[in-house]
Amino acid sequence: MTLSDRLPDFPWDALQPYRARAAAHPDGVVDLSVGTPVDSVPASVQQALTDASDSPGYPTALGLPELRAAASRWLRRVTGADVDPTTAIIPTVGSKEIVASLPSVLGVQPGSVVGIPEIAYPTYAVGALLAGARPVASDSLTGFGPETPSLLWLNSPSNPTGRVLGIEHLRKVVAWARERGVIVASDECYLTLGWDSEPVSLLDPRVTDGSHDGLLAIHSLSKRSNLAGYRLGILSGDPALVAAVLAVRKHAGLLVSTPVQRAGVAAFDDDAAAKEQRERYRVRRTLLWHAFSTAGFRIDESGAGLYLWATRDEPCWQTVAWFAERGIVVTPGDFYGTASGRHVRVALTATDERIAAAAARLSQ
Numbered sequence: 209m210t211l212s213d214r215l216p217d218f219p220w221d222a223l224q225p226y227r228a229r230a231a232a233h234p235d236g237v238v239d240l241s242v243g244t245p246v247d248s249v250p251a252s253v254q255q256a257l258t259d260a261s262d263s264p265g266y267p268t269a270l271g272l273p274e275l276r277a278a279a280s281r282w283l284r285r286v287t288g289a290d291v292d293p294t295t296a297i298i299p300t301v302g303s304k305e306i307v308a309s310l311p312s313v314l315g316v317q318p319g320s321v322v323g324i325p326e327i328a329y330p331t332y333a334v335g336a337l338l339a340g341a342r343p344v345a346s347d348s349l350t351g352f353g354p355e356t357p358s359l360l361w362l363n364s365p366s367n368p369t370g371r372v373l374g375i376e377h378l379r380k381v382v383a384w385a386r387e388r389g390v391i392v393a394s395d396e397c398y399l400t401l402g403w404d405s406e407p408v409s410l411l412d413p414r415v416t417d418g419s420h421d422g423l424l425a426i427h428s429l430s431k432r433s434n435l436a437g438y439r440l441g442i443l444s445g446d447p448a449l450v451a452a453v454l455a456v457r458k459h460a461g462l463l464v465s466t467p468v469q470r471a472g473v474a475a476f477d478d479d480a481a482a483k484e485q486r487e488r489y490r491v492r493r494t495l496l497w498h499a500f501s502t503a504g505f506r507i508d509e510s511g512a513g514l515y516l517w518a519t520r521d522e523p524c525w526q527t528v529a530w531f532a533e534r535g536i537v538v539t540p541g542d543f544y545g546t547a548s549g550r551h552v553r554v555a556l557t558a559t560d561e562r563i564a565a566a567a568a569r570l571s572q
Contacts, residue, residue: 214337219330219543226532233535238566240496241537243367243514243555245434247488250481252474253433260470267466269457271299275469278476279442283427285479286400287409289416295447296420298454299464299472303397303428303441306453307331310393310424311339313456314449316358323357327369327541327548329395332361345545349384359391365398365407365512368544368553372405372512378415386422391449397428397441398513401486403493405511411445420445431514432482433475440464440472489514492556492563499567500554508551516554517541527552534569 223241231237270276276293283291291297300306308331311322318340324332326345333343336359344352362381364373373381385392394410401407408415411425424445430436443453457463464472475481496516497507505518520527524540531538531552541551558566 211338214340215334216330220539223528223537223539226528227537229529229532230535230537235535235565235569237535237537238558238562238569239537240555240558240566241539241553243431243557245430245436245557246559247434247485249434249438250475250478250485252478252481253435253471256474257438257467257471260467263466263470265466267463267469269298269454269461269463271297271464272466272469272473274473275299275476278473279427279444282476283409283411283444287411287425288413289409289411289420290413291411291420291444292447296450297442297444298450298457299469300426300441300443301462301464302430302436302439303395303426304331305462306426306441306443307395308335308338309462310453311335311341311359313453314359314391315452316341321352321355321357323352323360323390325361325363325366327366327544328361328363329367330543332363332395345547349381356388357390359393360385362392362394362410364394364396365401365405366509367395367398367513368515368539368541368548368551369508369517370398370403370405370510370513370515372402372407375408375412375414378408378410378412382410382415382423389422391422391424393424393426395426397426397431399427400432400482401489401514402512403490403510407512420447422446422449424449429472429475432485433478434485435471435475438468438471440468440475488560489556492558492560495563495567496554496556499570503570514556516556517551518554519551521550524549524552536566536569 276297280293316339322336322341326347336343399407428441539553541548
């Protein structure tokens with residue numbers, strides 16, 4: 209058996225016939241399926257990348273001290289956490305690769321349990337399967353039966369639902385995990401995109417009482433600063449766990465290029481550009497929410513993040529087909545687990561013109 213035999217089919221391949229149908233619309237396709245940024249990279253970031261383009265030497269897995277310092281400043285501003293840039297932060301090649309590799313890197317044993325949310329981004333399960341572990345989906349700490357997970361994933365704000373975990377919930381998870389020696393990893397890529405709910409980091413001192421023992425958080429510049437094409441995220445938290453991950457990454461050659469790291473310094477420091485991008489998403493979200501509601505859809509959760517979690521209480525693929533007939537591509541909820549088969553995920557990451565086109569089609 210090859211490693212790929214452990215994995216499910218890549219879910220987005222199943223959308224191709226619906227993309228083709230949507231592309232036949234006379235006014236062109238509106239792709240609201242994948243949350244990939246379409247707006248420009250901030251000028252400050254582009255300039256930093258250009259200025260660092262003459263970087264002939266190898267970068268290090270540890271990353272530039274300037275990048276780690278900028279990330280630490282950003283974490284302090286956004287989460288309230290004091291994270292040591294010398295021992296507790298490393299860069300990652302975007303966030304997906306660390307989500308997929310973390311169970312293996314942390315030494316999760318084959319056959320052991322990795323806890324994931326009931327409605328979840330598929331890569332949490334993929335990472336467990338790559339390590340030979342068993343992903344178990346549960347939003348309850350009692351949902352793992354007699355087994356204790358080796359690793360427990362949190363995702364707040366959630367992709368796809370936009371659900372936000374509050375301070376008391378996070379405190380309960382941390383206490384439970386520490387009593388049992390469970391590592392908690394929190395994917396917080398949408399942390400700065402709270403709308404109706406205020407996201408809270410796992411590293412927030414109100415959650416941790418000042419100790420990051422057993423805790424890791426993942427953050428990304430893909431959404432905040434439109435850097436999906438650059439591939440840059442950060443892993444931070446427990447210094448001992450960060451050091452263990454770093455040791456493996458050194459051997460594996462998982463390195464972020466120096467120009468991208470220099471661009472990351474500018475991105476972490478440029479709060480004004482991030483604020484402008486957030487306002488673009490707010491306007492698009494308001495327009496789509498109204499259009500979907502007018503067309504008979506109910507929006508559930510969706511208090512934060514880059515998506516609307518929409519339903520009209522029918523099988524999700526039926527909804528996907530309905531949208532494709534109108535030239536719109538959305539993501540079926542069952543990509544994210546069996547509990548979400550009557551929802552679709554709608555991304556806010558299309559141009560203003562395409563968002564307006566989708567709203568106009570729904571009004572008809």
